[in-house]
Amino acid sequence: MTKQCPYGRSPIRALRKAQSHELSRRVKQAEQSNKFQELLLAIEHKPFLLTNPDIFHYITHFQYRDSAYGSDLLPLALAEFPDLWVFDEFHIFGPHQEAAVLNSMTLIRRSQENQSRPRRFLFTSATPKLDFIEQLRSSGFNVAEIEGVYVSESTPGYRQILQPVELEFVELKDTDTPSWLTEMAPRIQEILDAEAKGRGLIIVNSVAKAGLITQKLQKLLPTTVIVKEISGRIDRQERLQTQTQLKDADQPVLVVGTSAVDVGVDFKIHLLIFESSDSATIVQRLGRLGRHRGFSAYKAFILVPGHTPWVMARLQEKLSPDQRVERSELTDAIAYAFDPPKEFDEYRQRWGALQAQGMLTRMSRENAKVSQQVRDRMTEDFQRVYPQNLESARKQWFALQNHDVGKATQHELLRFRGGSTLQAAVWDNNRFYTYDPPTLHSVVVELAAADAGDIPPTLSRALHALVLKWLALGNPEAASIVHASQNSPLSISGLLGNRRPSGTQVGDYFYFRIGNLDGSLIEPLLRGFEQSETQTLILADFPFVLRNMYALPGTHRLAGAADYGLLSHTPQVLTDIELYFLSPTSFKQNQGVQTFPLPELVFNSLHRRWNAFAPPQYQLAPMEWNALVSAYDLKTHALKLEGGAEIGTQRWVRYRFHEVEAAKMATILANFAFFSGVGRKTSMGMGQTQLAMTSALRQTSKPKKPKQRKPASKHHLTPK
Numbered sequence: 001m002t003k004q005c006p007y008g009r010s011p012i013r014a015l016r017k018a019q020s021h022e023l024s025r026r027v028k029q030a031e032q033s034n035k036f037q038e039l040l041l042a043i044e045h046k047p048f049l050l051t052n053p054d055i056f057h058y059i060t061h062f063q064y065r066d067s068a069y070g071s072d073l074l075p076l077a078l079a080e081f082p083d084l085w086v087f088d089e090f091h092i093f094g095p096h097q098e099a100a101v102l103n104s105m106t107l108i109r110r111s112q113e114n115q116s117r118p119r120r121f122l123f124t125s126a127t128p129k130l131d132f133i134e135q136l137r138s139s140g141f142n143v144a145e146i147e148g149v150y151v152s153e154s155t156p157g158y159r160q161i162l163q164p165v166e167l168e169f170v171e172l173k174d175t176d177t178p179s180w181l182t183e184m185a186p187r188i189q190e191i192l193d194a195e196a197k198g199r200g201l202i203i204v205n206s207v208a209k210a211g212l213i214t215q216k217l218q219k220l221l222p223t224t225v226i227v228k229e230i231s232g233r234i235d236r237q238e239r240l241q242t243q244t245q246l247k248d249a250d251q252p253v254l255v256v257g258t259s260a261v262d263v264g265v266d267f268k269i270h271l272l273i274f275e276s277s278d279s280a281t282i283v284q285r286l287g288r289l290g291r292h293r294g295f296s297a298y299k300a301f302i303l304v305p306g307h308t309p310w311v312m313a314r315l316q317e318k319l320s321p322d323q324r325v326e327r328s329e330l331t332d333a334i335a336y337a338f339d340p341p342k343e344f345d346e347y348r349q350r351w352g353a354l355q356a357q358g359m360l361t362r363m364s365r366e367n368a369k370v371s372q373q374v375r376d377r378m379t380e381d382f383q384r385v386y387p388q389n390l391e392s393a394r395k396q397w398f399a400l401q402n403h404d405v406g407k408a409t410q411h412e413l414l415r416f417r418g419g420s421t422l423q424a425a426v427w428d429n430n431r432f433y434t435y436d437p438p439t440l441h442s443v444v445v446e447l448a449a450a451d452a453g454d455i456p457p458t459l460s461r462a463l464h465a466l467v468l469k470w471l472a473l474g475n476p477e478a479a480s481i482v483h484a485s486q487n488s489p490l491s492i493s494g495l496l497g498n499r500r501p502s503g504t505q506v507g508d509y510f511y512f513r514i515g516n517l518d519g520s521l522i523e524p525l526l527r528g529f530e531q532s533e534t535q536t537l538i539l540a541d542f543p544f545v546l547r548n549m550y551a552l553p554g555t556h557r558l559a560g561a562a563d564y565g566l567l568s569h570t571p572q573v574l575t576d577i578e579l580y581f582l583s584p585t586s587f588k589q590n591q592g593v594q595t596f597p598l599p600e601l602v603f604n605s606l607h608r609r610w611n612a613f614a615p616p617q618y619q620l621a622p623m624e625w626n627a628l629v630s631a632y633d634l635k636t637h638a639l640k641l642e643g644g645a646e647i648g649t650q651r652w653v654r655y656r657f658h659e660v661e662a663a664k665m666a667t668i669l670a671n672f673a674f675f676s677g678v679g680r681k682t683s684m685g686m687g688q689t690q691l692a693m694t695s696a697l698r699q700t701s702k703p704k705k706p707k708q709r710k711p712a713s714k715h716h717l718t719p720k
Contacts, residue, residue, distance in 0.1 A: 036066035057416040060104035079108040091125040099352035127280035163290035173306040185220040198252035200271035230257040270295035279338040307545035310507035353386035353393035403571035438561035439519030446547035460685040462539040474524025491515035491677035494685035517613040564618040583688040584648025599627035606669035630656040
């Protein structure tokens, strides 16, 4: 494939690097200098600047300071200097970074709008994000999309940018990636040995898997083949050594990596093997192969898990064996067969507005009168992007600074990337690295129908048995304890998703959620899931296959994590608490069952579950609630279980607390309800609950009322 290139390329000699390590080095070299002064020097005297987005972000968000200068000097100097800002490979960033860049662009535009020179921003990506483009348009930017002009044959005026590639989609029916690579080791060696300096890259979707595969291949392949790992646990120095070996080593080099290889490394390879992901990631990774000349042939393997048979079926609809296709046609087939990238629209509205208010607040600290006009114009722009959340975000930003947790939240929001404090460390094969393990989890499991037909109206008992099976695979003793417990640490939703009136079709999407109150259970649960991910699941005589599991915050709208300490230090006490009961909810009262969620029933239920699993230092004292029900919209629903129908209440209730201590404890427990559930049979789909009013830990706007549905046909954790 070739691309039109009407201009030659000349080296940029006057280039000033502003990377973090380079910046620190220059500060050490210079006498009586600091980062603020070195950045100002570079901005004012160099015609080209190369930096990472973090430094750009910290400049435009007024986070570099020097007592001799105003804090607004550096961002305004940066806004005035360049005519063009280029964000390369911007698709690798998420909604948090997109919101931060939009803030910076708005500052630059509004602070320089009276200047004659137009300011332009260029985002380069092979897979542009349409939602981010729309957000730019909403804020008032003039957006133009520029597409390359490509041909597939040698043509005057074009230069070749990609080589022909032989591509094979591999369905892992009864195996997994490490096992398949073990079997393929002789073939991999053969492909590498076919070139004078063989170079290959394997990309997998987890750090643990990358380490395991690296160790396996180092034993299976001869010592003449260099096998190296690049992942999140490999430090910068070792990565640089691997890159040097890729460039200079005379023997074959094979790199095993994770998504860490997607950033900052241009691999000159002729062999590429990678696990499938979403459609955009597949296109991006496939583009790593064939960039460089010098090899006689280029080979790619895309590994498709066996539990997604519809992917191969869809590919076969668009592609034929031994077919020659152009990249554009292949890209369309991939988009048709694989899932699109996960988008997090709720993040932009919930947290993006808060980020914007944080930036406006920093601008107002110095030269407030001078910056007032710029801030007013920026506010107008932000109002178009966040029409419902901007004013409430302003109030919330100021409320956050009254508490330590709130201040920490502000700090994280004004960073370009997230971070955490050290809570745990791992020593793995002479390698030390850290992670931050929470103790409360909300895990989302995606399923797909493996057959057509009618799914039973309830699968609560089958889902409960499935979760215990996974737990038993990872830790049989833990599963036995959970099974025998009268107070389960697990809450499990019903099967969620849209059921067709005409019956389920193969590949239809469903999911359910697991709430976990015991941090020691998450590792065996995930391990059991991994052992089952290639198997067909039979739930009440209907077959499903596993699509994915989301355990990390931000990977799915219902995935989350927290710990008892964080919830205990709530930055905001709510005197009015609105809880949304998302599945039928009921309580034991005396010798009967109560369906109305009275304050003492709801909060005593949460109080008992908290004290059953929280560490001793976070145990809650007994409490007389003395709360009132100030408003409600409730309706009873029947949930069909194997033992008969269970009647419970759904929709919302607002509780009012007049005593500060009761309100504080109730706020803690209301946030805890997302993980624990409320009332009876929470491990059978009942009692799924969520805080509906704004809180500092979970900014959840009041849900819309869901449409009425037939009893027990399906539950919704969040309203549509």
